[in-house]
Amino acid sequence: MFSDDIDADLRRxxxxxxxxxxDAARHAIRFRAEGDAADLVAIEDDxxxxxxxxxxxxxAGQQRPWLNWVPMPTEAIANVANEVGRRRAQGEDIEITGLGLSAAEPPSAMTACRRVAGPxxxxxxxFPRPDIRTPVRPVRYSVWRYDGENPVPSVPAPAPxxxxxxxxxxxxxxxxxxxxxxxAAPLGKLPLDDLLGMLSHLPEAPDTPRWRHLATTTPTYWYRLMQPWVCLGxxxxxxxxxWLVSTRREVLMDLAFGVEDWVSDAALFALVTVAFREPEQRHEVRALVRARLDAAMAAPRLVTIEESLARLMxxxxxxxxxxxxAAAEAIARAEEDDAEGEEAAPEPPKKKRRWWRHRD
Structure with a gap:
């Protein structure tokens, strides 16, 4: 029924x-051409x-950030880890014992680097202001704390x-x-402590052909992808x-506004998913995403998740x-940085075309 030409399929x-x-197909066509989230909402509200x-x-969401794939890591330390992984996959015996960063980067990126490159x-x-170690606002639930300069999990490791x-x-x-x-429903049956533990202890990738291949090119991508899956759980x-008095809402909001990390936009992604499914939550979720984007844009330093937050917005x-x-401004700023010589993010990975699981 479908070909490799998504736009032609939708026009048909x-x-x-x-x-x-x-009508839903026309909204999908418009979204792909113009990028207005209102067209996505119209499809869901058919x-x-x-x-x-x-x-x-x-x-409609194919090859669109967050709708179909998670933005690639852009941190300098993740780039180093990916380079180490690539060179080792090519047979090179390379070891790194120390790295220097001009400014702190998200704890998940630092942990992913160590997962790939070693200790x-x-x-x-x-640690320029606002200090990356300080939550954006006071929170109850968190998965990271700092021991001086070093981020460490603030929750126990997950069970096997x-x-x-x-x-x-x-x-x-x-x-x-x-x-x-x-x-993600099976993840929701796990204890909350296990879910939180996976967000900061970063389990290794599954031993599948996909992840064995990505380990030779962008090995940090698994850690970027698995956190949104956990947040969906x-x-x-x-x-x-x-919902309004639920633990799941409180946890995700706290993670979104905790210390600056990949977990922040992963949690917001889960909240955006709620907004599509539950129209009555859309006003609050939009305000939360915008508030987190505003906080990133207001920082007088590089915020590596700023572009990702903008794409989510x-x-x-x-x-x-x-x-x-506001989102366009953040994206333009990131593109300007790329034009000045920073390494651009890789293309999204190819995937099997498994289109859906039916709504409950």
């Missing part, structure tokens, strides 16, 4: 007078939701069974964030609790013209 559906979801509208939503001692020359479930759930990227939510934790239900302008 939109022009088919017998197709009951032609008056007759079914398996096919899930497919159209997935088609590297990292020296940090500066939790890692097994993560490997089973997260072996592939999600076809769309909606189907990703459904696929948190959405299933204590699901009987009403652009696909958040309720995204306004002012939100889009």
């Amino acid at each position: 559906l939109a022009d088919d007078p017998q197709f009951p979801h032609s 008056p007759h939701p079914c398996q096919m509208t899930d497919v159209i939503f997935a088609l 590297v001692e990292v020296g940090v020359a500066d 069974e939790a890692v097994r479930v993560l490997h089973e759930v997260a072996a592939e990227p999600w076809p769309s964030l909606l189907s990703g939510y459904l696929q 948190i959405l299933h934790h204590a699901a009987d609790e009403p 652009l696909v958040t239900p309720g995204c306004t013209a002012d939100d889009r302008a």
Whole structure:
């Protein structure tokens, strides 16, 4: 039914007078052309939701950051780890015992580097304001603390069974964030401590052909991808609790506004998923994403997750013209940095075209 030309497939559906979801297909076409999140919302809010509208939503989001893939790590320390991984995969005997950073980078990036390169001692020359070690606002739930310059997990390591479930759930990227939510349900059966533990202890990638291949090119990408999967799992934790007073809401909001890290945008991604599924939560979620983006943009230093936050803002239900302008400014700033010589992020990985899991 579908070809490799997504846009042609959508045009065919939109022009088919017998197709009951032609309006949804037209919204998908507009989103791919113009990037207005309102068109994604219109697909999800189709008056007759079914398996096919899930497919159209997935088609609309193909090769779009956060809708279909997680932005690649851009930190200097992640770039070093990826280079080490590539060179080792090519047979080179390379060891790194120490690295120096001009300024601190997110704890997940530093931990991912050590997972790939080994027990590297990292020296940090500066912690410019706002200090990356300080939460954006006071929180109850956190997964990182600092021992001087060094980030360390603030929660226990996950049980082996939790890692097994993560490997089973997260072996592939999600076809769309909606189907990703459904696929993450087994993670929600794990204890909250295990879910939080996986966010900072960063279990190794599953031993599958995909991840064995990526280990030879961008080995840090698994650690970037697995955290949003875990946050989708948190959405299933204590699901009987009403959302506004739920543990899952509090945890994700605290993670989003804790210390600056990959976990921050992973948690916001899960909240954006809630906003698509539950219209009554859209106003709050939009405000949360914008507040976190504003905090990143206001920092008088490099915030490595700023562009990622901006990309997330652009696909958040309720995204306004002012939100889009702020996001565009952040993205332009990142592109300007790339033009001045910083290494651009790699292309998203290829994936199997598993379009959906049916909504519950």
